[in-house]
Amino acid sequence: MIKQIVIISGKGGTGKTVLTASFASLASNKVIVDCDVDASNLHLLLHPDVKEKHEFYGGKKAYIIQEKCVQCGECKEVCRFNAIKEENNLMIVDPISCEGCAVCSYVCPEKAIEMRDNISGEWYISETKYGPFVHAKLGIAEENSGKLVTEVRKNARSIAEKNNLNLIIIDGPPGIGCPVIASLSGVDLALVVTEPTLSGIHDMERVVNVARHFKVKVVCCINKYDLNIDNTRKIGNWCNKENIPVIGKIPYSEEMIESMVQGIPVVEYTTNNITKIIQLIWKNMLELLV
Amino acid sequence: MIISIASGKGGTGKTTIAVNFALSLCESYPVQFLDCDVEEPNAHFFLKPNISFHTDIGIPIPEVDERKCTYCGKCAEVCAYNAIAVIKQNVLIFPELCHGCGGCALLCPEKAITEKNRVIGVREFGMADSIQFVHGKLNIGEPMPTPLIREVKRCINPTRIIIADAPPGTSCPMIESIKESDFCILVTEPTPFGLNDLKLAVGVVRKLRIPFGVIINRADIGDKKVEEYCIEKKIPILMSIPMDKEIAIAYSKGVPFVFEKPEWKEKFIELYKNIKILIQKND
Numbered sequence: 001m002i003k004q005i006v007i008i009s010g011k012g013g014t015g016k017t018v019l020t021a022s023f024a025s026l027a028s029n030k031v032i033v034d035c036d037v038d039a040s041n042l043h044l045l046l047h048p049d050v051k052e053k054h055e056f057y058g059g060k061k062a063y064i065i066q067e068k069c070v071q072c073g074e075c076k077e078v079c080r081f082n083a084i085k086e087e088n089n090l091m092i093v094d095p096i097s098c099e100g101c102a103v104c105s106y107v108c109p110e111k112a113i114e115m116r117d118n119i120s121g122e123w124y125i126s127e128t129k130y131g132p133f134v135h136a137k138l139g140i141a142e143e144n145s146g147k148l149v150t151e152v153r154k155n156a157r158s159i160a161e162k163n164n165l166n167l168i169i170i171d172g173p174p175g176i177g178c179p180v181i182a183s184l185s186g187v188d189l190a191l192v193v194t195e196p197t198l199s200g201i202h203d204m205e206r207v208v209n210v211a212r213h214f215k216v217k218v219v220c221c222i223n224k225y226d227l228n229i230d231n232t233r234k235i236g237n238w239c240n241k242e243n244i245p246v247i248g249k250i251p252y253s254e255e256m257i258e259s260m261v262q263g264i265p266v267v268e269y270t271t272n273n274i275t276k277i278i279q280l281i282w283k284n285m286l287e288l289l290v
Numbered sequence: 291m292i293i294s295i296a297s298g299k300g301g302t303g304k305t306t307i308a309v310n311f312a313l314s315l316c317e318s319y320p321v322q323f324l325d326c327d328v329e330e331p332n333a334h335f336f337l338k339p340n341i342s343f344h345t346d347i348g349i350p351i352p353e354v355d356e357r358k359c360t361y362c363g364k365c366a367e368v369c370a371y372n373a374i375a376v377i378k379q380n381v382l383i384f385p386e387l388c389h390g391c392g393g394c395a396l397l398c399p400e401k402a403i404t405e406k407n408r409v410i411g412v413r414e415f416g417m418a419d420s421i422q423f424v425h426g427k428l429n430i431g432e433p434m435p436t437p438l439i440r441e442v443k444r445c446i447n448p449t450r451i452i453i454a455d456a457p458p459g460t461s462c463p464m465i466e467s468i469k470e471s472d473f474c475i476l477v478t479e480p481t482p483f484g485l486n487d488l489k490l491a492v493g494v495v496r497k498l499r500i501p502f503g504v505i506i507n508r509a510d511i512g513d514k515k516v517e518e519y520c521i522e523k524k525i526p527i528l529m530s531i532p533m534d535k536e537i538a539i540a541y542s543k544g545v546p547f548v549f550e551k552p553e554w555k556e557k558f559i560e561l562y563k564n565i566k567i568l569i570q571k572n573d
Contacts, residue, residue: 009300010329010330011300011301011330011332012297012299012300012301012302012458013299013300013301013302013458014300014301017483037461038459038460038461038464038490039298039299039300039458039459039460039486039487039490041299041482041483041486041487044482044483044486059370060370078392078396080390080391080392081391096465096469096497096498097469099389099391100370101370101371101389101391101393102368102370102393103368103391103392103393103396103397106368106393106396106397107396138460138461140460140490140493140494140497141460141465141493141494141497141498142461143461143462143465145459145461145462146433173459174300174301174330174457174458174459175327175329175330175435175457175458175459175463176329176330176428176430177329177428177432177433177434177435177463178433178434179461180329181431181433195542196542197541197542197543197544198332198335198542198543198544199305199330199332199335199541199544200542202330202332202335203330203332206329206330206430207330209430210430210431213430213431214431227538227539227542228539228542228543231542231543254511257481257511257512260481260482260483260512261481261482261512261513263482
């Protein structure tokens with residue numbers, strides 16, 4: 001049975017990726033996945049050797065064949081995304097605003113609009129010293145990151161099946177929208193990494209509720225817990241009330257940043273307290289998975 | 291003038307800078323603050339606006355009049371998002387997948403589809419002293435923040451300086467937030483993650499042709515590579531804010547640091563003047 005773990009946070013910059021890299025170093029028999037496809041960082045700590053590179057077709061975009069276009073403007077009229085503009089007496093599609101609904105192509109009386117495939121990113125299967133790693137890169141100013149996340153996860157799963165690996169560790173994106181939902185649907189456990197700031201608490205509460213909405217078991221850990229002990233207590237109380245185990249508290253540490261600069265997981269950078277705490281968090285997570 | 295604050299990487303200090311910038315300017319200029327991070331809005335913790343208007347924001351989704359429907363399947367055929375399916379004598383609608391393009395209603399040969407509003411979040415408007423404040427809150431479980439961001443931006447008041455706080459990342463929500471800005475401030479930190487995501491964000495603002503500059507937050511941690519990158523690419527470094535435990539603690543409590551360190555107000559007013567010059571140069 002393959003188990004899947006996702007690391008999320010709501011708020012960005014709470015330490016998801018540094019922790020995921022450490023888990024990658026501590027875990028055995030796993031596939032590692034970076035689902036933060038529009039600002040991915042895990043590769044900076046895992047140093048992948050890319051074995052396979054695939055183009056990702058996210059969706060179609062409207063394209064106006066100018067030779068056929070009579071500038072009647074019907075396309076512009078029906079487009080709800082304001083993606084069609086008139087410039088120098090030509091109708092032009094702004095590909096960044098186009099959501100690929102194709103309504104313009106259906107209403108065009110001249111059949112002058114084609115829907116064309118759009119490469120919106122790339123995804124990769126890589127080898128790392130920690131095991132197989134599936135990751136991706138969304139193209140500049142592209143959309144459909146949720147679909148790309150789904151594609152990446154699908155491939156991670158088939159690698160796990162093929163190689164008899166029983167664990168998938170997923171580094172999730174910030175926020176609560178489509179790429180987050182795509183990252184956490186169907187996982188066995190979500191670790192929410194928060195920090196003791198008002199923003200951190202608020203964002204944690206929202207993302208916890210998203211995870212629950214999709215029926216995913218949630219646990220929490222607090223990074224930089226010593227920055228504001230009052231807020232750390234508030235997080236503990238809220239989690240207690242909501243029946244969410246707090247499985248670790250990590251103090252502020254320069255070593256987190258130093259290890260990032262060195263490009264290695266923090267548990268390999270130091271044998272100090274912080275590493276022991278992360279090892280314990282990992283152990284707690286494994287116990288919760290069974 | 292619209293100045294957006296974005297970053298690529300999360301947690302670099304966008305909201306801190308946006309809030310303190312707005313508070314520094316509001317003593318001399320009329321300011322409007324837009325929190326475009328509708329997935330995780332946080333600026334209200336710092337600005338504490340008195341919210342006077344709540345507006346439910348929705349997207350139009352199809353509703354089928356079964357008396358008129360002939361189950362021809364045209365709606366399912368034209369829907370690019372698989373949000374509508376026709377199976378025998380049944381029309382199934384998947385509201386979370388619908389982008390509200392209106393194609394099904396427009397193209398139904400029987401005119402059997404009308405549209406109804408499906409609420410995805412709320413927009414709130416209020417005053418924080420002299421600052422006009424607008425933000426949006428996406429409902430839990432909703433995948434699409436962009437329609438709500440568009441509605442937040444619909445409140446733009448061109449008679450004021452608009453400070454727009456964007457969500458992290460480089461995909462649709464970030465793009466929707468910074469589109470049409472006169473200037474974009476990219477906030478980063480001097481670490482490999484900060485640099486990697488700064489480069490991605492620079493790619494986006496260049497593609498959108500928005501003039502931009504960088505603020506380096508916690509400037510004395512990590513390494514010097516962000517600074518070297520900006521110098522090499524001739525990207526203006528607008529400001530560097532040192533790592534300061536007092537600033538971090540003030541942030542954790544929801545206190546804007548210009549209240550505790552008023553000397554920064556001058557620096558933010560200077561920042562605004564520099565941005566004006568950079569925009570003029572760009573024209």
